Amino acid sequence: MLEIDSIAKEYAGPAGPVPVLREFSLRAGPGEMLAIQGPSGCGKTTLLLAAGGMLRPDQGAVRIQGRDLYAMDSGQRAGIRARLAGFVFQQFHLLPYLTVLDNVLAAGLAGSGAGLQNRALELIERFGLAHRRNHVPAQLSTGERQRTALARALLNQPPLILADEPTGNLDSENGAQVLEFLRRFAADGGTVVLATHEPEVARYASRIIPLKSLTAHSVPSHL
Amino acid sequence: MRITHLIYREIAHRKLVFALGVAAITVAVASLVAEVSWLRLHDWRTDQILAAKSAETKAMMDRLEEDIRKITVRMGFNMVILPQGQTLEDLQSEERPPRFMPEEYADRLSTNQVATINHVLPALIQRLKWPEQQRKIILMGVKGEVWIQSASQKPILESIAAGQVVAGYxxxxxxxxxxxxxxxFQGRELVVSKLLPERGNADDVTLWMNLGEMQALLDCKQRINAILALECNCSVDRLAKIRQEIGRLLPDTRVIEFASQAIARAEARNRAAEQASAALLQEREHRRKLRSEQEALAAILIPLVIVAAGAWIGLLMHGNARERRSEVGILRALGFKSSQVLLLFLGKAVLMGLVGSLLGYALGVGAAWLRAPAEPGVMRLLADPRLLGAVVLATPGLAVMMCWIPALLAARQDPATILGEV
Structure with a gap:
C-alpha cells in the first residue's frame, strides 16, 4: 500500500541545513496500523506530509499502491491524495464556516464519487455526530471536531489514513474513541500510519516505528 | 455539495471583506455609469434645446417671411429697364453713345402685366448742352404714365404737353x-409749366419735356432709353423671376431694381436668418464644449476611481488570501488541486463583481436621474440595458483580474508549509 524508500529531508536553519529525515524507509500494507513514535520535532509530521505527497523529500521515493508520488505533477498528486489517502490532524483543521455535514462533504469536492451525501450522513451517524450535523466547528467539543475530521478523511473511502497526533488535543476518553475507529479501519483492510509521541497511543498500533530527533532510524526494508 | 456552496459559505463567514470589495466596485461602477448617463442626458438635453431653438427659429423666420411678404407686397419695389449694355450712369453721361429701345416696349410691358406694376413710365434721358443758356443739363422726355394698375391710384408723373417744360430746382x-x-431751347420756344422743389439729386438739374417733342428734337422718333417700372406690388422673393419674365418680354434690355426699401427689408430678413442660424450654431458649440469638458474630467476621474477600486480589491483579496492560508492548506491536504483553490478565490471575485456591478449600475442611474429633469422618457433613456449588460459582463472580469495575483499566490502555496505553521 505505502512504500517509503530511503527518503531524506532537511530544512534550512539559521546555522545551516537541519537534517530531519535521513535514509528512512518503511512499507505498510493493508490491515496494518503503524505508529511512528518519537519526540516533538523528530520529523514525524515531515514524514507524514512526505507520505501524503505534500512535501517532496530531498531524496528517495514514496509510492502509494505502486505509484511514485513525486514522479507525478502536483495535480496528479492531489488526485492521489483525494482518492487514496485521508488526513487526520492534531488541530482537526476543519473549515470554520462549514457545518459538520459540509466539512465532511468538502472532501468530496476533491474526489469524484456518487452517493457522497448518503455516505457523509452514514459517517456522521457512525461517529455519533448526527445531532451535530448542522453545527459549525466552533459549536463542537474537541472530540466532536476530531470525529468530524475523521469522517471527512473517510468520505472518499481511501485505503490509507495518515494521522498526525490525532489524539493530541483530546481527553483520554475521546482519544481512545478515535484510536478505536482507526484500529477498526485497519482491521477492515485499510492502512493507518499514525504519528504520535505518546506510548499509550502507539500501543493501539500493530507495529511501532521509533523515530529519533535529528537522525532517522533505518528501518529494515522487509518491514 | 458544489464548490459554489463553499464560496457562498466563505462569503457569509467573512461578510466584511466581501462588503468592502462590493462597495469599492459599486463606487467605481456607479461613477462610470453616472458619467455615461450624464453624458447621455447631456446629449438628449442638447437635442431638445437645439430642436426647440430650431423650431423657434423656424417659427420666427416663418413669421418674418410672412411679414416681409406682406410688407413688400404693400411697399412695392422699383425697377428701371434699360437697353442692353447701358447703365444708369450712362443715362447722364455725354461720353457714352446713347442706346435706345422701342417706345412700344412700354406698351408691351403694361399690356402683358408681368407683375402687378403700378406705374410704367417710358422716358428718354440725355445729358446735353442748353445752348441758349450755355450750360449742361439733363433733358428728360416723358410721356406720362402708360399704365396705372388701379383707377383709384394717383399718377406719379403727369404727362407734359407739347411746348411745355418742367424745370428742376x-x-x-x-x-x-x-x-x-x-x-x-435749341431754337424752340417753350413755356415753363412747373417749377419743382429741391430733391437733392439729378432731378434738380433736369428739364422735363414732352417725350414726342424731345424725340423730334433729338431725331430719335419712337425711341426711348429707359422705362421706369415703379411700385411693383409683389413679394420681393419673386424679383428674380419677374426679371427673367421681363427679359423674355423685352429683348435686349436689362432690369435694375433701385431705391427699393423692400430689398433692404429682405436683406434685413436674411441677416436675421443668418443671426438665428449663428445663434443655433453657437448653442450647439456651447453644448459640445460642455460635453468635452465633462468628458475630459471623466477621462481623468473614472480611470482613477477604477484603479483605486482595483487596488483596494487587490489588497482586500491579498488580505483574504493570507487569512485563508490554513484553509488552503486543509483543502490541498484533502486533495484539492491548485486550480480548484484558484476557483474559490476567483469565484468570490466574480460574485463581488456581479453584485457590485448591479448595485453600481443602480446607484449610477439613480445619481443621473436625480440630476435629470422630471420629464417623461428620462428613466427609459437612462436605464439602458446595453450599458447594464456591458457593466455586468465586464466588471466580474475586471474583478477577476484584480484578484488574480493574490488568488494565484494562494493557490500555489505549499500546503506542507501552511500545515506546518498551523
Missing part, C-alpha cells in the same frame, strides 16, 4: 425761371 433757381415764363 437748381435750374429754375440759377436761371431765375418763373412758371409761365417762355424760354428758348
Amino acid at each position: 437748381e435750374l429754375h433757381q440759377s436761371l431765375k425761371l418763373k412758371a409761365g415764363q417762355k424760354i428758348q
Whole structure:
C-alpha cells in the first residue's frame, strides 16, 4: 500500500541545513496500523506530509499502491491524495464556516464519487455526530471536531489514513474513541500510519516505528 | 455539495471583506455609469434645446417671411429697364453713345402685366448742352404714365404737353425761371409749366419735356432709353423671376431694381436668418464644449476611481488570501488541486463583481436621474440595458483580474508549509 524508500529531508536553519529525515524507509500494507513514535520535532509530521505527497523529500521515493508520488505533477498528486489517502490532524483543521455535514462533504469536492451525501450522513451517524450535523466547528467539543475530521478523511473511502497526533488535543476518553475507529479501519483492510509521541497511543498500533530527533532510524526494508 | 456552496459559505463567514470589495466596485461602477448617463442626458438635453431653438427659429423666420411678404407686397419695389449694355450712369453721361429701345416696349410691358406694376413710365434721358443758356443739363422726355394698375391710384408723373417744360430746382433757381415764363431751347420756344422743389439729386438739374417733342428734337422718333417700372406690388422673393419674365418680354434690355426699401427689408430678413442660424450654431458649440469638458474630467476621474477600486480589491483579496492560508492548506491536504483553490478565490471575485456591478449600475442611474429633469422618457433613456449588460459582463472580469495575483499566490502555496505553521 505505502512504500517509503530511503527518503531524506532537511530544512534550512539559521546555522545551516537541519537534517530531519535521513535514509528512512518503511512499507505498510493493508490491515496494518503503524505508529511512528518519537519526540516533538523528530520529523514525524515531515514524514507524514512526505507520505501524503505534500512535501517532496530531498531524496528517495514514496509510492502509494505502486505509484511514485513525486514522479507525478502536483495535480496528479492531489488526485492521489483525494482518492487514496485521508488526513487526520492534531488541530482537526476543519473549515470554520462549514457545518459538520459540509466539512465532511468538502472532501468530496476533491474526489469524484456518487452517493457522497448518503455516505457523509452514514459517517456522521457512525461517529455519533448526527445531532451535530448542522453545527459549525466552533459549536463542537474537541472530540466532536476530531470525529468530524475523521469522517471527512473517510468520505472518499481511501485505503490509507495518515494521522498526525490525532489524539493530541483530546481527553483520554475521546482519544481512545478515535484510536478505536482507526484500529477498526485497519482491521477492515485499510492502512493507518499514525504519528504520535505518546506510548499509550502507539500501543493501539500493530507495529511501532521509533523515530529519533535529528537522525532517522533505518528501518529494515522487509518491514 | 458544489464548490459554489463553499464560496457562498466563505462569503457569509467573512461578510466584511466581501462588503468592502462590493462597495469599492459599486463606487467605481456607479461613477462610470453616472458619467455615461450624464453624458447621455447631456446629449438628449442638447437635442431638445437645439430642436426647440430650431423650431423657434423656424417659427420666427416663418413669421418674418410672412411679414416681409406682406410688407413688400404693400411697399412695392422699383425697377428701371434699360437697353442692353447701358447703365444708369450712362443715362447722364455725354461720353457714352446713347442706346435706345422701342417706345412700344412700354406698351408691351403694361399690356402683358408681368407683375402687378403700378406705374410704367417710358422716358428718354440725355445729358446735353442748353445752348441758349450755355450750360449742361439733363433733358428728360416723358410721356406720362402708360399704365396705372388701379383707377383709384394717383399718377406719379403727369404727362407734359407739347411746348411745355418742367424745370428742376437748381435750374429754375440759377436761371431765375418763373412758371409761365417762355424760354428758348435749341431754337424752340417753350413755356415753363412747373417749377419743382429741391430733391437733392439729378432731378434738380433736369428739364422735363414732352417725350414726342424731345424725340423730334433729338431725331430719335419712337425711341426711348429707359422705362421706369415703379411700385411693383409683389413679394420681393419673386424679383428674380419677374426679371427673367421681363427679359423674355423685352429683348435686349436689362432690369435694375433701385431705391427699393423692400430689398433692404429682405436683406434685413436674411441677416436675421443668418443671426438665428449663428445663434443655433453657437448653442450647439456651447453644448459640445460642455460635453468635452465633462468628458475630459471623466477621462481623468473614472480611470482613477477604477484603479483605486482595483487596488483596494487587490489588497482586500491579498488580505483574504493570507487569512485563508490554513484553509488552503486543509483543502490541498484533502486533495484539492491548485486550480480548484484558484476557483474559490476567483469565484468570490466574480460574485463581488456581479453584485457590485448591479448595485453600481443602480446607484449610477439613480445619481443621473436625480440630476435629470422630471420629464417623461428620462428613466427609459437612462436605464439602458446595453450599458447594464456591458457593466455586468465586464466588471466580474475586471474583478477577476484584480484578484488574480493574490488568488494565484494562494493557490500555489505549499500546503506542507501552511500545515506546518498551523
